[in-house]
Amino acid sequence: QNPIIIKFSHVVAADTPKGKAAERFKELAEKATKGRVKVELYPNSTLYKDKEELEALQLGAVQMLAPSLAKFGPLGVKEFEVFDLPYIFPNRDVLHRVTEGPVGASLMGKLEAKGITGLAFWDNGFKVMSSNVPMKVPADLRAKKMRIQSSKVLDAQMRALGANPQVMAFSEVYQALQTGVVDGTENPPSNLYTQKMHEVQKHVTITNHGYLGYAVIVNKKFWDGLPADIRTELTNAMKQSTQYANAIAQIENDNALDAVKKSGKTTVYSLTDKERAEWVKTLTPVQKEMEGRIGKDLIQSVNKEAAALGFK
Amino acid sequence: MKLLDHLEEYFIAVLMAAATLITFTAVVHRYLSGIDIPVIQDALIKINMSWAQELTIYLFVWMAKFGAAYGVRSGIHVGVDVLVNRLSEKNKKVFILMSLGAGAIFTGVVGTLGANFVWGMAHTDQTSSDLEMPMWIVYLAIPLGSYLMSFRFMQVAWHYVRTGDLPKHDHSHVEGLDVEEAVEAAQEGALQPKTAAGDKL
Amino acid sequence: MNAAIIFVLLILLMLTGMPISIALGMTVLTFLFTMTTVPIESVALKLFTGIEKFEIMAIPFFILAGNFLTHGGVARRMINFAASMVGHWHGGLALAGVLACALFAAVSGSSPATVVAIGSIILPALVKQGYPRGFGAGVITTSGALGILIPPSIVMVMYSVSTNTSVGKLFMAGVIPGILLAFFLGLTTWFLAKKKDYPRMPKASWKERFIAFRKSAWGLLLIVIVMGGIYSGKFTPTEAAAVAAIYAFIVAVFVYKDMSLKMVPKVLIDSAAMSAMLLYIITNAVLFSFLMTSENIPQAMAGWILDSGFGMVSFLLVVNLLLLLAGNVMEPSSIVLIMSPILFPVAMKLGIDPVHFGIIMVVNMEVGMCHPPVGLNLYVASGITKMGISELTVAVLPWLMTMIGFLLLVTYVPALSTWLPNLIYN
Ligand code: NA
Numbered sequence: 007q008n009p010i011i012i013k014f015s016h017v018v019a020a021d022t023p024k025g026k027a028a029e030r031f032k033e034l035a036e037k038a039t040k041g042r043v044k045v046e047l048y049p050n051s052t053l054y055k056d057k058e059e060l061e062a063l064q065l066g067a068v069q070m071l072a073p074s075l076a077k078f079g080p081l082g083v084k085e086f087e088v089f090d091l092p093y094i095f096p097n098r099d100v101l102h103r104v105t106e107g108p109v110g111a112s113l114m115g116k117l118e119a120k121g122i123t124g125l126a127f128w129d130n131g132f133k134v135m136s137s138n139v140p141m142k143v144p145a146d147l148r149a150k151k152m153r154i155q156s157s158k159v160l161d162a163q164m165r166a167l168g169a170n171p172q173v174m175a176f177s178e179v180y181q182a183l184q185t186g187v188v189d190g191t192e193n194p195p196s197n198l199y200t201q202k203m204h205e206v207q208k209h210v211t212i213t214n215h216g217y218l219g220y221a222v223i224v225n226k227k228f229w230d231g232l233p234a235d236i237r238t239e240l241t242n243a244m245k246q247s248t249q250y251a252n253a254i255a256q257i258e259n260d261n262a263l264d265a266v267k268k269s270g271k272t273t274v275y276s277l278t279d280k281e282r283a284e285w286v287k288t289l290t291p292v293q294k295e296m297e298g299r300i301g302k303d304l305i306q307s308v309n310k311e312a313a314a315l316g317f318k
Numbered sequence: 319m320k321l322l323d324h325l326e327e328y329f330i331a332v333l334m335a336a337a338t339l340i341t342f343t344a345v346v347h348r349y350l351s352g353i354d355i356p357v358i359q360d361a362l363i364k365i366n367m368s369w370a371q372e373l374t375i376y377l378f379v380w381m382a383k384f385g386a387a388y389g390v391r392s393g394i395h396v397g398v399d400v401l402v403n404r405l406s407e408k409n410k411k412v413f414i415l416m417s418l419g420a421g422a423i424f425t426g427v428v429g430t431l432g433a434n435f436v437w438g439m440a441h442t443d444q445t446s447s448d449l450e451m452p453m454w455i456v457y458l459a460i461p462l463g464s465y466l467m468s469f470r471f472m473q474v475a476w477h478y479v480r481t482g483d484l485p486k487h488d489h490s491h492v493e494g495l496d497v498e499e500a501v502e503a504a505q506e507g508a509l510q511p512k513t514a515a516g517d518k519l
Numbered sequence: 520m521n522a523a524i525i526f527v528l529l530i531l532l533m534l535t536g537m538p539i540s541i542a543l544g545m546t547v548l549t550f551l552f553t554m555t556t557v558p559i560e561s562v563a564l565k566l567f568t569g570i571e572k573f574e575i576m577a578i579p580f581f582i583l584a585g586n587f588l589t590h591g592g593v594a595r596r597m598i599n600f601a602a603s604m605v606g607h608w609h610g611g612l613a614l615a616g617v618l619a620c621a622l623f624a625a626v627s628g629s630s631p632a633t634v635v636a637i638g639s640i641i642l643p644a645l646v647k648q649g650y651p652r653g654f655g656a657g658v659i660t661t662s663g664a665l666g667i668l669i670p671p672s673i674v675m676v677m678y679s680v681s682t683n684t685s686v687g688k689l690f691m692a693g694v695i696p697g698i699l700l701a702f703f704l705g706l707t708t709w710f711l712a713k714k715k716d717y718p719r720m721p722k723a724s725w726k727e728r729f730i731a732f733r734k735s736a737w738g739l740l741l742i743v744i745v746m747g748g749i750y751s752g753k754f755t756p757t758e759a760a761a762v763a764a765i766y767a768f769i770v771a772v773f774v775y776k777d778m779s780l781k782m783v784p785k786v787l788i789d790s791a792a793m794s795a796m797l798l799y800i801i802t803n804a805v806l807f808s809f810l811m812t813s814e815n816i817p818q819a820m821a822g823w824i825l826d827s828g829f830g831m832v833s834f835l836l837v838v839n840l841l842l843l844l845a846g847n848v849m850e851p852s853s854i855v856l857i858m859s860p861i862l863f864p865v866a867m868k869l870g871i872d873p874v875h876f877g878i879i880m881v882v883n884m885e886v887g888m889c890h891p892p893v894g895l896n897l898y899v900a901s902g903i904t905k906m907g908i909s910e911l912t913v914a915v916l917p918w919l920m921t922m923i924g925f926l927l928l929v930t931y932v933p934a935l936s937t938w939l940p941n942l943i944y945n
């Protein structure tokens with residue numbers, strides 16, 4: 007009997023944390039189902055590009071994806087923009103309380119109406135700011151042209167800093183930073199390092215102001231049509247892959263930051279408590295500003311999870 | 319029919335002009351908002367131009383789809399006609415009609431695929447990310463442009479059957495450049511000949 | 520097996536003479552309807568998203584800019600300037616043609632456009648000066664090909680789109696080979712003219728040269744705007760193209776006044792139609808390369824080529840032969856879009872620099888445009904001179920040989936392409 011094929015497509019290289027986690031899932035899933043399931047990986051957007059993959063999944067052209075969380079807003083699930091809000095997650099523990107708890111489950115539930123089943127949240131990491139000027143306080147970014155990926159929340163965030171947000175495709179960023187079309191950008195350290203952006207940015211400040219993550223999703227019709235035992239095995243495999251994904255993402259970011267420091271091309275600055283407080287103060291109002299889009303209740307329920315861990 | 323023809327032409331011309339002006343404005347805006355002039359700089363930064371790129375892309379996609387239809391009418395689409403040109407007139411006619419038919423069928427099928435796609439899209443809340451425009455409206459360019467293109471292929475084929483004429487885009491023709499005039503201009507200018515014989519440099 | 524079916528189908532369809540874009544699309548549809556599990560709906564998706572990329576939009580912008588320049592008297596002033604500089608040497612006006620083509624190439628992204636712009640003015644003038652028709656046609660047909668080697672270049676944008684190579688780097692990489700090829704073409708012209716004792720022009724004084732320069736400066740300034748703008752960080756390549764279009768419009772209509780405002784709609788329509796044709800080919804080529812990827816064809820081919828022990832030298836030779844063959848029947852955009860997804864992965868595995876590989880492809884495309892049966896530049900030149908294609912083919916031979924020699928040089932001396940971009944970017 008022919009194995010069930012899962013086409014798992016993603017837009018990054020195979021040796022990135024997400025790529026490695028996808029490979030781990032393939033191993034675990036194929037082993038646990040004793041070959042009844044075959045996972046075909048398509049890294050690097052070889053089949054579908056960033057902008058196409060969600061539609062391809064809904065059409066059933068691929069079965070599994072791990073898009074960035076920012077992709078769900080345009081799909082009509084604006085609630086996912088909560089992940090883009092600055093300083094909404096004080097640390098990783100709060101983040102995982104959200105993604106692995108009821109709030110995360112309810113978010114994933116909203117995808118069902120779009121023909122999508124959400125299986126897991128995978129971390130990339132918290133973002134740092136980079137530019138060609140030293141950044142200690144938000145005012146240092148005044149009037150600076152900051153590249154963002156297309157997002158109303160990130161636009162509001164950069165405007166709150168007094169910066170001039172510029173929407174630009176990821177593929178164009180390196181050259182734009184190098185020539186000075188834009189002055190700076192925000193990235194988790196691993197993206198900054200693998201895209202060699204530190205070569206063209208003089209300063210990095212560890213602001214940890216925002217989060218970048220992915221959701222592993224499957225075509226709902228395909229998922230519901232799987233034999234129950236296989237679905238259970240795949241769910242387990244996904245759980246283990248998620249732990250692995252989050253662990254290596256953390257390591258990768260730490261290593262990347264070390265490597266950036268070691269390269270000597272970029273000054274890496276850690277904020278003092280007082281400076282950090284100023285960033286938080288400047289950026290937190292964005293949460294209020296975006297209530298209308300994302301939902302007041304949702305933002306509050308995330309803040310409640312933070313409060314449960316002692317953050318107010 | 320004349321009206322439709324002109325609509326098609328002016329539509330693509332307007333899209334082309336609009337996309338150019340929008341991108342130019344966005345560049346000027348970014349440049350000016352980078353100059354440190356008190357008050358004015360802050361005011362400029364407040365103006366949000368982040369939609370410009372997305373709009374430019376959509377204008378050009380629409381221009382591409384409708385321009386491709388116009389291109390059938392004006393015979394601009396290039397093909398490999400080396401072999402066909404060596405055939406006898408009668409065989410040549412068969413091949414030309416066949417390829418026009420293929421064009422009509424392909425664009426017709428694509429139009430239908432596109433229409434289904436748009437129909438499905440219209441039942442979702444999908445929007446573009448910067449303009450937040452419903453995606454089904456954006457994608458409407460595919461069925462509309464493709465059906466128009468299919469119609470143009472049939473029109474050209476029918477005209478060919480009746481008159482034996484094909485629209486041919488002359489890649490060597492330059493509007494506004496009269497060869498005779500150019501020769502005169504060349505003669506009047508500094509381009510006077512002089513024989514090199516005996517002339518030492 | 521699938522690979523064979525796909526290619527045979529594509530070639531058969533193309534040989535019927537139907538537009539290349541339609542042949543590509545038909546191949547994909549036929550295959551998808553009959554032979555795979557790929558949902559047919561993804562075709563509609565790809566037809567839209569295939570060109571949904573800001574980088575691609577440089578193509579319509581550069582075409583529009585080029586059309587304003589062609590109609591706007593820029594070419595004429597460049598020719599006058601070039602003639603004042605080199606007109607007194609052997610084959611003076613023909614040499615001026617080479618130089619004017621190089622200058623125009625630096626503001627236009629297309630080869631046929633360069634042939635049209637320079638050729639339609641200079642070819643009649645050459646005949647009046649007593650040059651044989653074929654000589655002028657040979658010079659301009661080949662020099663016009665500089666249009667895609669000297670930046671900006673539409674073909675480079677195409678290559679960049681299908682291989683994710685930086686447009687900025689490719690543009691930079693074209694500068695030295697472009698100047699070098701212009702020099703070689705000029706040398707060939709000079710040599711032939713000297714042998715045949717073709718007419719020379721009176722030597723212009725420095726004052727005359729300065730006046731000619733000043734008159735052409737508005738056009739020449741566009742070189743500074745496009746290249747300077749990109750490398751100083753004023754704008755991205757696509758934005759540079761839009762700025763160039765606006766600038767060319769202003770120069771044509773308000774500065775040189777060689778074009779009336781009434782002409783503008785016509786230029787817009789022509790540019791839109793030309794752009795749409797290219798974007799339509801891109802769309803269908805994207806579809807075609809999607810089909811190949813989902814059938815694992817490029818990967819399999821790369822594996823096969825590597826296993827059969829091809830080294831870099833022999834691989835590049837095969838690439839050149841393949842591209843020159845393709846240049847016999849297809850125009851550059853289609854060749855780049857169809858071939859690069861197949862050849863590029865292999866080139867990367869063999870450690871060839873992506874920018875160098877791009878320049879090799881571009882030079883191949885240049886050669887292809889100048890020889891029959893399909894050669895856009897040749898057609899254009901034949902339209903202007905009213906010479907037959909076979910007659911023209913003989914006429915271009917000396918310069919075509921120069922180009923092929925140059926192709927080998929560019930292929931096996933990567934530094935020609937990579938030195939400048941590396942200097943600027945690292
Ligand atoms: Na050029």
Ligand code: NA
Pocket residue numbers: 846847848886887888889890891892893894
């Ligand atoms: Na050719």
